[in-house]
Amino acid sequence: MKELTEMGKRACEAKYVLGALSSEKKNAVLYRAAMLLRSGKEALLKANAEDIARARENGMKEAMIDRLTLNEKRIDGIAEGLEQVALLPDPIGEVMDHFTRPNGLDIEKVRVPLGVIGIIFESRPNVCADAFALTFKSGNAVILKGGSDALHTNLAIETLLRQALREEGVTEDAVQVIDSTDRAVTTAFMQMKEYVDVLIPRGGAGLIRSVVEHSTIPVIETGTGNCHVYVDESADLEMAVRIVVNAKTQRISVCNACESLVVHSAVKDRFLPMLKEALQPSGVEMRGDERVREVLPDIVPATEEDYGREYLDYILSLKTVDSTEEAIAHINRYNTHHSETIVTGTPEHAESFLNGVDAACVYVNASTRFTDGFEFGFGAEIGISTQKFHARGPMGLKELTSYKYKIRGNGQIRS
């Protein structure tokens, strides 16, 4: 683990430099990195081919291999991502509050970087460059631990990012990739509290659980989404069908996809057949409670377990309720505090739902699929926080910062 400690120390030295960099310098690094990624395609594709060959040997499924694969278009996409972050406003140095106390002390609350951010991620190698762009623009040093399947690709990307830093005269230790596939190293990384200020896992529920369990560093939990659409008795049923179909099927593998439908008993007889027909083309399997099955007798019964599941698949659980209050209670019992929607024509029900549902993003008459840093106008995102601590919902540049108080006096002492 000696090497890991060295990485931590280097990141800590780098953080003081990075926190003081001008926006111009940071943007110059990002543009140069984009250029180097484009001109370095050959090396990237070669490294990626090694990873793919090994993955095939290990019998990885094609869908997973696709996530791992780089091609010219994907590399261009990664480069564009870096340039987009360069265009975003720099959050560092923003005066968030400013006041003077009766004793004359002048207190400024100023936005500063978090320091050193650790990111543990799976599969897709674009995360490596994306995460660097966001953490670097917000003045942080980053240490990345990617999936072992993508190790060569991640290291090739790291080489180009560090070249960009070096050519701009900025410390290369702004980004470091852990060059190991040893699980013990990952566990040790999660406990480098002395050097790492926050740890962000990006990946499936298993990864996130493991990080939360083993980390002594503060963690931002991201991405598990058991999202609901509630169709109220006063809903525009055609709008409700469009929203459920979009939230369920537009992209099934994402955290803001709908996994469960809650329907008011007064409209279930009309709504459920409409919905079934609309979901037919995508082959969505429906699993309902008894009252749902009175209307759709040929669907599978839903179990307690179904209501707690994030399927990430063409499956939808269905639950009948008799009021907005019952819908809220059901959602708060089973959800992952990610994104929830009510479809309703009654403003009072909309307000009850907005206030009562415990989730990062609560919608009225819109698809849950909008929970996303780009859709929110943040310009980028490092993930969706499902915790209430530090940051909630889509996390952009500001969510990767902290603050300090600068206090100016003229000799004040406390009596």
Added chain:
Amino acid sequence: MKELTEMGKRACEAKYVLGALSSEKKNAVLYRAAMLLRSGKEALLKANAEDIARARENGMKEAMIDRLTLNEKRIDGIAEGLEQVALLPDPIGEVMDHFTRPNGLDIEKVRVPLGVIGIIFESRPNVCADAFALTFKSGNAVILKGGSDALHTNLAIETLLRQALREEGVTEDAVQVIDSTDRAVTTAFMQMKEYVDVLIPRGGAGLIRSVVEHSTIPVIETGTGNCHVYVDESADLEMAVRIVVNAKTQRISVCNACESLVVHSAVKDRFLPMLKEALQPSGVEMRGDERVREVLPDIVPATEEDYGREYLDYILSLKTVDSTEEAIAHINRYNTHHSETIVTGTPEHAESFLNGVDAACVYVNASTRFTDGFEFGFGAEIGISTQKFHARGPMGLKELTSYKYKIRGNGQIRS
């Protein structure tokens, strides 16, 4: 541990009610609790006498017994604290941001409670009522685990707080005190991630370390302060003496007291004798590096270990540097990111120090003793955060909140 789980469940049920309470209702509970504390002095003093008797039997030192002791005046102080929190503005419901996206989605970022807050504290029983006031006013449910020495006192305070809640028709589970002195229960409490949203330890470095190590719940670290005063070459030396004396001796046992002095070599010969004389009446022991000891040859040499220590005692370590940069590097190496001061007449040095020092509160020409929720005008404080995550520096009501996004649409789906 079954009982602990039941407490967690009850707090979770309470949190949805508390998050929706009006400011008027919350304030009515706080005023009633203050009244009941005043009229219930007899019961409180009786419970407190039991704790004190047991503490004496166990051979507790008198200084610690003093911290544990309630008397009429202290109970009045606790009641006043509740009333002061009632006077503070309610943070819940504040619209922190509001914007409309090109697709018409109207996005409001609204302040909400964190949910269930766990507080683990030592010694002083006033924490029980203070912590309830702040967590309750910010819409949270709280579960308190106090020191075993104060168990009877804490339970007596809990009884009155719950009576106030009941008489105002609010769920009593807004406050629950863990009725156990078993360490295993404390450890289990730190791992009630399913029910508790954030854990705040209030106490010494040992308690905080233990919580950070064992907790699976997000923790706000509070209170360890190895604070420095740096006397620059251009300092007004008389002001510097006043600030060091105040920061070191005004109250030695607190986290924002000065533990270490850093002095520029150009002024040490003039400054150190002045300081020594000024610290003499308080009997402060000075421990210096070689260059300090050239001026004050009869003081103890400072070791590496001294520079890393939070003495909380009449001891001061001293270090000589040749520049502001060296002072910043020394402080960032040894500090606990709490509060640091430069005494200087040079604006450029002040700005370098403000920007370069990594601490919650960085001062120019003022005592570190001002790092305090009341001194900052927050009206109250639950502690001083020394981490960068979620909250930094003095934590008042706002720091006990999170936010949610309320998004209003008219049928938007994602394409």
